[in-house]
Amino acid sequence: MQETDLDRLAGVRDKIARAARDCGRKPEAVTLVCVSKTIAAERLGPLVSAGVADFGENRVQEAAGKWPALREGRALTLRLIGPLQTNKAREAVALFDVIETLDRPKLAVELAREIDRAGKAPQLFVQVNIGEEPQKAGVAPSQADAFIRSCRDDLNLPIAGLMCIPPADALASPFFALLAKIAKRNGISRLSMGMSADYELAIQLGATEVRVGSAIFGARG
Ligand SMILES: *Cc1c(COP(=O)(O)O)cnc(C)c1O
Numbered sequence: 514m515q516e517t518d519l520d521r522l523a524g525v526r527d528k529i530a531r532a533a534r535d536c537g538r539k540p541e542a543v544t545l546v547c548v549s550k551t552i553a554a555e556r557l558g559p560l561v562s563a564g565v566a567d568f569g570e571n572r573v574q575e576a577a578g579k580w581p582a583l584r585e586g587r588a589l590t591l592r593l594i595g596p597l598q599t600n601k602a603r604e605a606v607a608l609f610d611v612i613e614t615l616d617r618p619k620l621a622v623e624l625a626r627e628i629d630r631a632g633k634a635p636q637l638f639v640q641v642n643i644g645e646e647p648q649k650a651g652v653a654p655s656q657a658d659a660f661i662r663s664c665r666d667d668l669n670l671p672i673a674g675l676m677c678i679p680p681a682d683a684l685a686s687p688f689f690a691l692l693a694k695i696a697k698r699n700g701i702s703r704l705s706m707g708m709s710a711d712y713e714l715a716i717q718l719g720a721t722e723v724r725v726g727s728a729i730f731g732a733r734g
Contacts, residue, residue, distance in 0.1 A: 518556060518559065518560060518729055518730060519559060519560070519563055521728060521729050521730075521731075522547075522560060522563060522565065522729050524728075525545065525712075525725055525728050525729055526545065528712075528713055529543050529545055529712065529713075529716065529723065531713075532712075532713040532716040532717060533716055535717070536716065536717050538716070542721060543716055543720060543721060543722070543723060544567055544721065544722040544723075545565065545567065545722075545723060545725060546567040546568065546569045546592055546594070546705070546722050546723065546724045546725065547560055547565045547567065547568050547569065547725065547726075547729055548568075548569040548570075548571075548594065548708075548724050548725060548726030548729075549568045549569065549570060549579075549726070549730075550569070550570050550571040550572065550575065550594075550595070550726065550733075551575075551733050551734070552730050553579075554579045554582070554583055556730070557579070557583055558583065560729075561583065561587060561589065566588065566589055566590055567589070567590045567592060567722070568580075568589065568590070568591055568592065569592045569593075569594040569613075569724050569726075570591065570592070570593060570594065570595070571593075571594060571595025571596075572595055573593065573597070573601045573604050573605050573608065576591065576593070576608060576609070577604065577608055580608070581608075589610075590610045590611060591608065591609050591610050591611070592609060592610065592611040592612070592613055593605055593608075593609045593611070593612045593613060593614060593635075594613045594614060594676070594705075594724055595614060596614055596616070596650050597612065597614050597615075597620060599619055599620055599623040602620065602623040602624050602626075602627045603627045603630070603631075605624075605627075605635075606624065606627040606628055606631050606633065606634075606635060607631060607633075609635050610635055610636065611635055611636045611637075611638065611673075612624070612635045612636070612637055612638070613638040613640060613674075613676040613705050614638070614640045614650065614676065615637050615638065615639050615640060615664070615670075615672075616639070616640040616642075616650045616651050616652060617650075617652070618660070618663065621660075621663070621664050621668055621670060622668065624637070624670065625668040625669065625670055628670070634670075634671070636671075636673040636674070637664075637670055637671065637672055637673055638672070638673060638674040638675060638676040638703070638705055639652060639657065639660065639661055639664070639672055639674075639675050639676070640652070640675075640676045640677065640678075641653075641654060641657050641675055641676070641677045641692055641695060642654075642677075643677040643678075643679055643688045643691055643692055644679055644680035644683070644688055646680055649678060651677065651678075654691060654695060657675075657695050657699075658695070658698070658699060661699050661701070662699075672699075672701060673701075673703055674696070674701060674702070674703030674704060674705055674721070674722070675692055675695060675696045675701055675703070675704055675705070676704075676705035676706065677689075677692045677705075677706050678708070679706075679711075685707075685711045685714055685715070686714055686718060689704075689706050689707070689714065689715050689718035689719070689720070690718050692704055692706055693718055693719045702721070703721045703722065704719050704720050704721050704722070705720070705721070705722040705723075705724060706718075706720045706722075706723070707720045707723040707724065707725075708723070708724055708725060708726070709725050709726060709727045709728035709729075712724075712725055712728075
């Protein structure tokens with residue numbers, strides 16, 4: 514019999530619970546963010562029914578097309594996990610409950626302005642370019658403290674967590690550990706780290722949210 518999204522979801526949930534218990538953490542301390550980018554709305558209803566409450570999307574436009582109908586009447590947490598252009602800040606503040614990709618001063622200024630305007634604030638995560646890769650977004654680890662301080666003190670933006678995407682071709686643990694260290698010294702308790710390939714490792718190193726796509730939906734086309 515062919516494996517369904519719900520079968521794979523159950524497997525991922527089991528592994529999350531086991532990884533958490535193995536390191537003395539409660540399974541409920543780790544939120545599964547189901548990464549639904551490129552996945553059609555019809556495939557997402559069953560996951561919502563199965564109790565998945567957090568979904569991650571990479572693009573404002575795609576999310577705006579898919580989610581307003583799907584989430585109607587349900588308590589879902591919609592998260593932006595892809596890069597945000599400043600000219601989409603208004604739409605992002607209106608649509609998302611969490612924005613995980615606050616990665617530069619200009620975007621911080623724009624988000625502060627739009628949050629003020631809307632009278633509604635998504636939770637914000639600062640994205641750290643943890644492997645200092647030129648092709649990746651995020652503030653450099655050495656700039657993170659100053660950036661977080663400026664968001665908090667100059668713009669009055671509450672920072673709920675940190676997010677990272679470690680280099681694809683290296684062992685992720687030192688990068689996860691570094692993100693945890695930066696969070697700790699800034700009094701930040703939430704860490705969005707770990708994807709399909711390494712979410713169990715991320716949980717060992719303190720992830721409070723793991724972002725899992727292909728382990729649930731299969732490889733994206
Ligand atoms: C696509 C994506 C994921 C999920 O990746 P998988 O390897 O499919 O689990 C997680 N985080 C971000 C930022 C992504 O863009």
